[in-house]
Structure formats: structure tokens, C-alpha cells
Amino acid sequence: MALIDASARIMEAPPTGDDMAFNHGILCQVGLPRSKVNGTSFLRRSGDAWVHVQAGLLDEGSGPVEQPVPYGAMPRLALAWLSTYAVRHKTPEIHIGESAAEFLRLMGKDAQGARYKTLRTQMHALAACRLQMGFKGRTYSAQPVSQFDAWINDQESDQRPLWPGTLCLSADFYNILMESPVPLDNRALDALSGxxxxxxxxxxxxxxxxxxxxxxxxxxxxxxxxxxxxxxxxxxxxxxxxxxxxxxxxxxxxxxxxxxxxxxxxxxxxxxxxxxxxxxx
The missing domain is CATH 3.30.1370 (Ribosomal Protein S8; Chain: A, domain 1)
Structure with a gap:
């Protein structure tokens, strides 16, 4: 039903305002893994373009913790949202809300329990990963996130989980993104988000x-x-x-x-x- 409704809205009128979204050009050709990766790296190729994702470490409050390779719909939607914010505001520093629930709302999603957990796992994986891209003889080292304060849940108090509030895209990722962002219709992304x-x-x-x-x-x-x-x-x-x-x-x-x-x-x-x-x- 959501797909039919989105199709009708898109056929009625072109995207305007918040309907406008943007994504990274190379990531439109070669995406992240769609299912869980066995191991710590993933390589995908498409013609002259390729992307290599390597799992990294993230300090979750008491030292480094190994993260998985990001996969599935959530990191795709998050990267598109972050890229859209960066292109609209022309800044690599992005406000992601004061809580995970607020970030989900900013992305247009409700804060269901399972979605909340997936967001935490995949945002940590995305923030920690190392990303290399290549195209026609040129290689880019473009780790998406240069700084991220981990989402820490204080088990010994009634405080809500600590949430970073802001996230900073790496200079390499941001510069390549700004050179030629790919315009998308956010209504389509939302309808296909599953x-x-x-x-x-x-x-x-x-x-x-x-x-x-x-x-x-x-x-x-x-x-x-x-x-x-x-x-x-x-x-x-x-x-x-x-x-x-x-x-x-x-x-x-x-x-x-x-x-x-x-x-x-x-x-x-x-x-x-x-x-x-x-x-x-």
C-alpha cells in the first residue's frame, strides 16, 4: 500500500523541498553488502567502479570494540540522509539529534524497538568502517565518518543512552560527495526502505x-x-x-x-x- 501511495504521489508531482535527497555517485554504482558478511571485509565491482569495505574498531566507552561490516537497508538510508544534509547545508558536520529516537524521526522512521537496535548496530559499524573506492585507475580512501561518539547505554543508572548529537563526515568522503552528488526522490527511498x-x-x-x-x-x-x-x-x-x-x-x-x-x-x-x-x- 505504501508503495502504491508513493507511486501516485511521484506521478502527480516532481520532488520539491524535503522530497529532494542526494547520494554519493560511486555508492550509486556499487553498494554496501545487503546481508551479514562472514569476515571483516567486502568487495563489490561494477564495470570500472569498485568499493571495498573493511570492518573497524569503535570505542564504546571502555576501549576498542570490533564492529561488523555495515550491511542492509539501514546504513544505506543513513548515508543517503547524511549525504542529503551535507549537500543541502554545505557542511561535513551534521546534526543527528539528541537521541537515537530523534535521529530515526529525522530519517522519517518511527522508533520501534527492533529498528532502534538495528540503528545502533549499523551506525556503529558505519562509523568504524574503512572505505576504499576506485574508478578508472584512481583510488579514493573515503572512510565516511571522521568522528563519532559511540551510543553508550549506562546500565547502572536510569539515564537514557548517550547519543552524540553531531557526526562529522571525513574530508575525503565529503569532497567526493560534493563534486557530483546524485539527486534522488526521498519519497522513493522511503517506499523502498524495506x-x-x-x-x-x-x-x-x-x-x-x-x-x-x-x-x-x-x-x-x-x-x-x-x-x-x-x-x-x-x-x-x-x-x-x-x-x-x-x-x-x-x-x-x-x-x-x-x-x-x-x-x-x-x-x-x-x-x-x-x-x-x-x-x-
Whole structure:
């Protein structure tokens, strides 16, 4: 129902004001892992672009604690929200509220117990991770967060968990972001927030389709799987991935109605399309 409502709103009017969101260009091509990583690092490639995420340490009040590699929908939504704030206000220092509940509200989410716990885990993982990106011979060391005060829960008192209030993006991540942020429709992100795969497809199409010039581009299932889900292996890897990908793509096209994408024998046909946020002027 939320997807249908969002689709109707998006078709009725272009995004304005708080509907406008932004994301990092390279992260629109190669995203974070969608499921829990066995180990301490993750590598994803897409054509000339790649991203490598390495788990890090975070001081949670009594010394360093190993964090997992960030994964799933929450760090994607958090990074998009942080990037949007940074682009709008032209600052790497971001106000994230006085509590986790307030941060969730700022992100447009309610503070359910499970979501609250996921936010804590994934924000700590995101703040601690080391991130490298590469594109056409150039490598960027772009750890997203340069300073973060851990979310500490004082078990010996009735005080609410300590929350940092502000977060600072690293200079490298911020500078690359500001060079060419990718405009997105926040209504679409919200409607797709339950699926990391759908969020990745939406960001990818938003970044890719309006850049196609001339003839449409055909992508085969193997190359699409290598970009989105190297974890699918074995004899029927492409078939298994296709079963997951197509329903997610269907949902994405509901909230990106101008996207011209067609399923063809062996893959997808991408045609030149307007971006989800119209060009200025």
C-alpha cells in the first residue's frame, strides 16, 4: 500500500523541498553488502567502479570494540540522509539529534524497538568502517565518518543512552560527495526502505539511465549479477538471482515511472530516461 501511495504521489508531482535527497555517485554504482558478511571485509565491482569495505574498531566507552561490516537497508538510508544534509547545508558536520529516537524521526522512521537496535548496530559499524573506492585507475580512501561518539547505554543508572548529537563526515568522503552528488526522490527511498536490493537498483538507475546517449544498452544477467550479487554462485546462479532481482525491479519502477527498462532475452535493456529529479531549468 505504501508503495502504491508513493507511486501516485511521484506521478502527480516532481520532488520539491524535503522530497529532494542526494547520494554519493560511486555508492550509486556499487553498494554496501545487503546481508551479514562472514569476515571483516567486502568487495563489490561494477564495470570500472569498485568499493571495498573493511570492518573497524569503535570505542564504546571502555576501549576498542570490533564492529561488523555495515550491511542492509539501514546504513544505506543513513548515508543517503547524511549525504542529503551535507549537500543541502554545505557542511561535513551534521546534526543527528539528541537521541537515537530523534535521529530515526529525522530519517522519517518511527522508533520501534527492533529498528532502534538495528540503528545502533549499523551506525556503529558505519562509523568504524574503512572505505576504499576506485574508478578508472584512481583510488579514493573515503572512510565516511571522521568522528563519532559511540551510543553508550549506562546500565547502572536510569539515564537514557548517550547519543552524540553531531557526526562529522571525513574530508575525503565529503569532497567526493560534493563534486557530483546524485539527486534522488526521498519519497522513493522511503517506499523502498524495506529492501536493500531495491534501494541499490533505484540508486543505480537514477545514476545510470540519464547518462545513456544514443542507442539503448543491453546488460546480460551474468553482468548484472556480478554487479549486484556475487554471492549467488553455482549452476543456477543467474536464474536464482533473477528471481530476487525482478520483483525488486518492479517495485523500483513503480516509484521511478520515467525509467525506461525492459526485460529482454538474457537480460535487461536500458534506454535513455529522465532522472528521477528533473534537471534545473
Amino acid at each position: 529492501s536493500a536490493l531495491a534501494l541499490d537498483i533505484y540508486c543505480w538507475l537514477a545514476h545510470r539511465l540519464h547518462r545513456i546517449e544514443g542507442r539503448p544498452v543491453t546488460l546480460h544477467w551474468r553482468s548484472i549479477r556480478e554487479q549486484f550479487a556475487q554471492e549467488y554462485q553455482g549452476k543456477d546462479a543467474d536464474k536464482d538471482f533473477k528471481k530476487r532481482f525482478l520483483p525488486a525491479l518492479h517495485n523500483v519502477l513503480m516509484v521511478y515511472p520515467d525509467a525506461k527498462v525492459k526485460q529482454v532475452t538474457g537480460g535487461l535493456l536500458l534506454m535513455p530516461s529522465p532522472p528521477p529529479v528533473p534537471y534545473k531549468g
